[in-house]
Amino acid sequence: MARRKLLMGNWKMYKTVAQARAFAEELGRQTSRLSPAVDYAVCPPFTALHALRVILPSCVKLGAQNVHFAEEGAYTGEIAPGMLTELGVQYVLVGHSERRNVFHEPDAWMRQKVAAVAAHGMTPVLCVGEDLAEREAGRTLAVVEAQTVSGIADVRAEQASQMVIAYEPVWAIGTGRTPTPADAQEVIAYIRQVVAREKGEAAAAGVRILYGGSVKPDNIAGFTSQPDIDGALVGGASLDPSSFVAMAEAVAKGGQ
Numbered sequence: 274m275a276r277r278k279l280l281m282g283n284w285k286m287y288k289t290v291a292q293a294r295a296f297a298e299e300l301g302r303q304t305s306r307l308s309p310a311v312d313y314a315v316c317p318p319f320t321a322l323h324a325l326r327v328i329l330p331s332c333v334k335l336g337a338q339n340v341h342f343a344e345e346g347a348y349t350g351e352i353a354p355g356m357l358t359e360l361g362v363q364y365v366l367v368g369h370s371e372r373r374n375v376f377h378e379p380d381a382w383m384r385q386k387v388a389a390v391a392a393h394g395m396t397p398v399l400c401v402g403e404d405l406a407e408r409e410a411g412r413t414l415a416v417v418e419a420q421t422v423s424g425i426a427d428v429r430a431e432q433a434s435q436m437v438i439a440y441e442p443v444w445a446i447g448t449g450r451t452p453t454p455a456d457a458q459e460v461i462a463y464i465r466q467v468v469a470r471e472k473g474e475a476a477a478a479g480v481r482i483l484y485g486g487s488v489k490p491d492n493i494a495g496f497t498s499q500p501d502i503d504g505a506l507v508g509g510a511s512l513d514p515s516s517f518v519a520m521a522e523a524v525a526k527g528g529q
């Protein structure tokens with residue numbers, strides 16, 4: 274079965290509850306432009322999850338930007354998987370480069386987070402990607418391979434087949450610079466091969482692999498029309514409802 278395209282917004286530390294509500298209301302006025310052939314999600318700050326659950330159009334699912342892997346415990350400032358399922362969260366980002374690089378989350382946590390999210394019936398979105406120095410040293414494939422292998426280590430093959438991986442080169446995030454669609458396709462096809470080797474062909478055929486990093490309405494279709502690129506994880510350009518809808522239309526059109 275063909276993999277459905279996924280357009281996912283990562284709002285990072287943007288939008289108060291009032292601003293999130295305004296986004297959802299405007300998106301609600303434009304839902305006729307959201308093709309049912311594509312999956313949609315937004316990952317707001319934790320504080321806006323509850324409000325969005327109530328007012329987001331039903332075709333746009335909720336994602337969280339981070340999670341702890343424990344069921345509960347003395348972890349000040351953290352959020353457990355069960356707290357997210359209670360709020361109707363369907364997707365959870367794991368290992369975004371800002372978590373890895375700014376907050377120094379160790380690689381060893383990622384497999385535990387991915388497994389905890391999957392065990393709670395949500396979809397992990399494992400983020401991988403090289404930084405500029407690694408790219409210039411020719412280490413892109415080695416870096417994404419290591420992050421992928423370790424991130425999926427603790428999930429079963431059928432869980433891997435239902436998860437999402439986002440390839441986000443660190444140097445492309447928020448910079449306006451991107452790899453070419455062909456370059457991104459090459460890396461993403463490689464990630465799929467790594468999944469095949471680690472979890473089998475069925476997992477590799479099912480896993481959805483997104484591109485992320487300076488995606489905008491005018492460049493998204495170039496990425497999402499590549500054979501192995503199953504959608505996009507978008508930061509800045511996902512904050513504006515009209516831009517979100519424009520990207521949704523470009524993804525739907527590119528997939529025809």
Ligand SMILES: O=C(CO)COP(=O)(O)O
Nearest residue numbers: 283446447486487508509
């Ligand atoms: O980090 C990103 C999404 O997770 C990408 O951010 P930008 O789309 O703002 O470059």
